[in-house]
Amino acid sequence: xxxxxxxxxxxxxYFVLLGLATIAAGPMQxxxxxxxxxSTQTQTRTADTAKAAARKAKFDEDRRRLEGTEPGVxxxxxxxxxxxxxxxxxxxxxxxxxxxxxxxxxxxxxxAEWSWSDSSLASFASRGAPxxxxxxxGTVTVYARTGNQTAEATVTIFPGDKLAIGTxxxxxxxxxxxxxxxxxxxxxxxxxxxxxASDINDQGDMLLRALLSDGRQLWMRKFPAHGGSIKxxxxxxxxxxxxxxxxxxxP
Numbered sequence: 387x388x389x390x391x392x393x394x395x396x397x398x399x400y401f402v403l404l405g406l407a408t409i410a411a412g413p414m415q416x417x418x419x420x421x422x423x424x425s426t427q428t429q430t431r432t433a434d435t436a437k438a439a440a441r442k443a444k445f446d447e448d449r450r451r452l453e454g455t456e457p458g459v460x461x462x463x464x465x466x467x468x469x470x471x472x473x474x475x476x477x478x479x480x481x482x483x484x485x486x487x488x489x490x491x492x493x494x495x496x497x498a499e500w501s502w503s504d505s506s507l508a509s510f511a512s513r514g515a516p517x518x519x520x521x522x523x524g525t526v527t528v529y530a531r532t533g534n535q536t537a538e539a540t541v542t543i544f545p546g547d548k549l550a551i552g553t554x555x556x557x558x559x560x561x562x563x564x565x566x567x568x569x570x571x572x573x574x575x576x577x578x579x580x581x582x583a584s585d586i587n588d589q590g591d592m593l594l595r596a597l598l599s600d601g602r603q604l605w606m607r608k609f610p611a612h613g614g615s616i617k618x619x620x621x622x623x624x625x626x627x628x629x630x631x632x633x634x635x636x637p
């Protein structure tokens with residue numbers, strides 16, 4: 387056989403083998419692509435399941451708290467001054483107001499000295515209802531001082547146009563020795579509170595707090611577990627309602 391015929395035969399055999407390899411590789415590549423797609427879908431489903439579980443856990447936690455089945459926690463036993471709300475979650479450009487009170491429930495909002503930790507992230511107006519207005523994402527601490535006592539509130543500023551599901555918009559401080567058990571919506575009245583919060587201690591004494599819808603405390607009263615004298619709450623009509631942030635000009 388001539389050299390040219392041999393070379394031609396080798397080329398034919400090469401192309402046949404190449405064709406067979408290509409045909410065999412096709413299903414393998416398709417299988418690999420499908421496996422990769424299945425893996426991506428599995429990862430996506432796993433991530434979605436984890437997010438759903440986190441949202442459900444947060445929802446269940448909030449529900450237990452509102453229904454009074456959350457055990458609650460205690461705060462610093464030596465704390466005697468409190469800002470309400472003590473935690474706030476807000477978006478850029480939002481405003482939120484605060485009140486401050488002592489361990490006996492006396493409202494010290496107007497007499498306290500107010501300050502905040504970072505003027506680059508938020509502005510603060512202490513006239514009227516002490517109000518913070520957010521500018522950039524981050525965390526800001528609000529301080530209230532009266533005499534030698536100081537209280538703090540933590541404000542977390544989030545980016546975007548809406549808060550994520552499960553974000554705490556505000557929370558109230560825990561009174562030393564007490565644990566929060568229930569939040570109850572108040573009967574709507576012209577000058578009354580929006581929410582009642584009840585706390586209890588190990589002796590069964592109850593603490594009743596009246597709040598506005600933004601978490602500011604209006605008054606607090608203690609009720610002994612077994613008789614004893616109970617000081618009646620001051621009628622709310624006898625006290626000026628803290629103005630809303632929209633009614634307060636910023637300096």
